[in-house]
Amino acid sequence: MTRYQLAKIVDWAGTFQSRKRMQKLIFLLQAKGCPLDVDYDLHHYGPYSHDVALLTDQMVGAKLLTETKEALPYGEQYSYALTEGARRQTQEYEAAPRGSGPAEEMARFQALARELYQHDLKELEIASTIVFFRKQGLDWDAAVEKTRQFKNLPEDASFLNRCKALATKIVA
């Protein structure tokens, strides 16, 4: 995943709230075909990429993203936004011949990214876990059941169905 790609994903949200949301949203975009080339492992809270976490921190260190930390009742939440310098560099890159291809490629996923960003975080977590198991070769029912067991979820059919519906929008 390039800095440019992460910058676009952050910028589409305006201010991107929650690193966990970023992890799941990028996982689902990639599963849909966005060429991000990110490695994911399954962690307790669903698919997790060290690459994404590190790239975010690198871009904060390079003053391309601003990071804001907010104390919430259940812990800290981090938010990210593009710096002015990053916005200018994005525009310069997109205007240059070498940037036009990547810009068009990313633009194809803008609507999906914005839609995913609006989803409930828990749904993103569960849907991405279902997709993770589905991509391991399980059929839909098995992927949903394995997710339910993995996350120790109650058999709330409506919630799981919502998550499955989101997952099926991403992968066949």
Place this chain on the structure above:
Amino acid sequence: MSTKIIRDPLYNYIGINLNRDGWLLDVLNSPEIQRLRRIHQLGVSFLTYPGADHNRLAHSLGVLHLMTQAMEHLEAIYQDAEVRRAREPLLAAALVHDVGHGPFSHVFESCLGVDHEEWSMRIIGSHGTTLNRALRGCESSLPATVAALVDPKNRDHPAWQKFLLSSQLDIDRLDYLRRDSLFTGAGYGHFDWYRLLNTFEIHDDEASGRDIVWAEKSVLAIEEYIFSRYYMYQNVYLHKTTRGFERMLEAMWRRARRLRDEGRDVGLVPAIRDFWDAGNPEVRQYLAIEEFTVLQQIQNWTAHDDQPLSDLARRFLERKRFAMVESPIFANSLAPDYEGWQAALAELVGSRVEYSPSDMYCLRDELKGKYNQPYFPETQGDQQSVKNVIRVEFEGEARPIEVSKRRPRLKPLTEAPRDQYRYYLPKELQAWAKKLRAEWT
């Protein structure tokens, strides 16, 4: 009590209690584990550090030695069945965790297109190997349990056991940092390993299960360990000379593969020919590729009629290294033009007819930040698995705390290092490349 004693430069004696752990000798004596004697622990680092000739078997025995001590430490504290049951799988995993390594350890994986962890699991799980039989001789389910422990993607096995074998402060690292330091003579990599090995506990957490944590009295030893990792990365693992020879080795094999795909005879030695010919190579075909096989192959290529292939083969064997040039500092740090820069370098190299094709003489080395970070703490918002970070039970705290949250000295080492790109090219072009770099910066 009867004990098998093995001399070791790090620990002096490595002892295997034959009454309790005698079955380990069958594992140790299997040809698959003995093969590790012939694999350099540090790949081609011996071209930088002449003493770095230590092998994977010595390291595996070191991990077994430390794991034995770790389990004795746990058994003295906990009298529960899970700890007792974990002993055999963990000792076996300690000894066999690197069995899937190929020639020159990690560096050759890209040359053959293999992943050593996948091969480790296949070798452990294959009924045709002596190693598998030795494990089954102890307990029929042991191969599957050990494979699950070695498998980085497996999440079904108890996390505290996986932590001991593979985490940011695991038994593997406790051995190799000090062993690599000793054999390179680099002078770094020292820390209070004995304290780390004798002050950890299993923490029971209602929400996340059992986990490994350290006592507060160990925080200085943990700091020292993380700093040791940092220094070893800077001085040994990412040494520019070593990295240059790694890229040269890859370029040479890439060239051979390409020529072969084009139908040219590249004079492959039988083991490598069999491996490449097999669409889905068998375990025995993989194990047949040894360092001496690879060196013989490279020796053969020195007389090959393809000039770049023979030239790189000679350079590797004669230690005629390429010179290194860093990438420029790009004005646009969001989308640095590495492709443009590399094309400019390739044009420079291509201007010399003897360095054709230029992609064999202009080699890029990508130092990903994630491989250059001595310790990656949990960022709370990530909600990543807490199993992989180093946690300490500080006095007065209800739950263990991730260590860097309380040790500000660690902060600089936990910051995300930037990705770096180095370029290797013939030495006489280095000054020109530096001039070019100045124009690009």
